[in-house]
Amino acid sequence: MSVLDRYALSRRRLLTAFGASAVTALSIPLESRAALAQAVFKTYPFQLGVASGDPSPDGFVIWTRLAPEPFEIGYGMPMAPVAVDWEVGDSPNFKTIVAKGTAIAPPELGHAVHVEVGGLQPGRDYWYRFTAGRDRSVAGRARTTPALGAALDRVRFAVAGCQNYETGYYTAYRRLAEDNPDFVFCYGDYIYEGRGSRITPNGGRPIENIRQHFGDEIYALDDYRRRYAQYKLDADLQAAHAAAPWFTVWDDHETDNNWVGDLDQDGTDPKLFNLRRQAAVQAYYENMPLRASSFPVGTSLQIYRRAAYGQLLNLNLLDTRQFRTDQPCNDKQSWCDAVTAPKAEVIGAMQEKWLMGGLTSSKATWNILAQQVMMMDLDRDPGPGVEVSSDSWAGYRIPRGRLLSKIRDAKVGNVVVLTGDEHQNFAGDLFVDGARHEGAPIASEFVITSISSGGDGNDQRDDFAKIQAANPILKFNNNQRGYAICDVTPKAFVTEFKVLDAVTRKDGKLSTRAKWALEAGKPGIFGA
Structure with a gap:
């Protein structure tokens, strides 16, 4: 031979x-x-x-x-x-x-x-x-992670994602690298699949994109490879990768906006969309530091997995796209009967069983759900009636309530949810029914803003000032770009929201907008 x-x-x-x-x-x-x-x-x-x-x-x-x-x-x-x-x-x-x-x-x-x-x-x-x-x-x-069961004084890690190349520079990644975290959790939207355009809306007035995507909307494997290459050519992103190990999961834009299962937002025949999914899955694996256990098989990628940091924290990385049923209400911010569909799924039965098995057997002080879409049950249009974001967990009332009820009933302590997708910073508490928020919080959630998606932003959007006032579970909201540093000890979980005053220029100034924390054994977040 x-x-x-x-x-x-x-x-x-x-x-x-x-x-x-x-x-x-x-x-x-x-x-x-x-x-x-x-x-x-x-x-x-x-x-x-x-x-x-x-x-x-x-x-x-x-x-x-x-x-x-x-x-x-x-x-x-x-x-x-x-x-x-x-x-x-x-x-x-x-x-x-x-x-x-x-x-x-x-x-x-x-x-x-x-x-x-x-x-x-x-x-x-x-x-x-x-x-x-x-x-x-x-x-x-x-x-390397600590030895299994090791007693740790501290783990300090970064959370980042949503990095639309066209709408801003990656200055936040350069600053993240300088923070020298133990690891980085990237919650997804590593690339954006859309066609490049010369202008983007900004307060109703079109402006030129900061940078331009190479080529049209991407469908084939070579197209995805070139898009990843364009993003990875950025020196600031390279610096963040070289600074620390990453745990990566995908959201939607690595394939197509708001996709779930074998469905895209345009009603494409699933057989055709699955061809696109195959290309996207392969390109994602090719460009991420994933183990061979995540090697793609057709349209599938094993992306939910778990990592332990001694006795201090367990990191449960979730996949909220691959096993999800179609968004309710035609994928619009609204309320309809499908929000309470009994057979709806977000992470699917097998992943949910895996997750609960890990949570109930965990001996760690902190149990982290590292995932993509907001779990807080916010009324997005205060006034008569209720509107929810149908692409978030709030649009899937039955699986959301089931998961939180299981966590509560199993008495899983110190559960922290880390999320992206929203292009804003949020901090709040989680209840089975957020509108009623009865009893003690079951868990708390930190939603981390985008690296660049959405452009410069401002301190708080007018609509979210009203939303925060009408939703007591939401303690903090901010509409700037940046990342977060989570500083975890046996006594406390502190999230530091780091924001830039601008991403439309390379010299954006970084500052700490807020710190919110949890005390071990005591539910509910507080300002630190």
């Missing part, structure tokens, strides 16, 4: 088994490198940066994607597998190499590399880099 035959066979086996016990997905012995395309690049191949993700006590994923010409057909790469060397050091100068190897960048995955590094020490920083041919990537910092 030839070297190439052995490579093809081992590669098929890895794909079939999802590389569950492999140190590196799609790996190849050093002696087999001669069978691969020789890496000689006219242009720097690591233009999309590096990233790490999904850390564990003994390792993490490290990622890069070779793309010397990101917008060209074939993105400047030969249509053949290419060997990429990687190494992990215990200091920024790589004086001591603690792990190294050679991975494959296959054309089938857009020459992306996902290396699952293992055998490392828990709860400490490491640095990593890649080499292809004569070119070396920048170095990134990763951090």
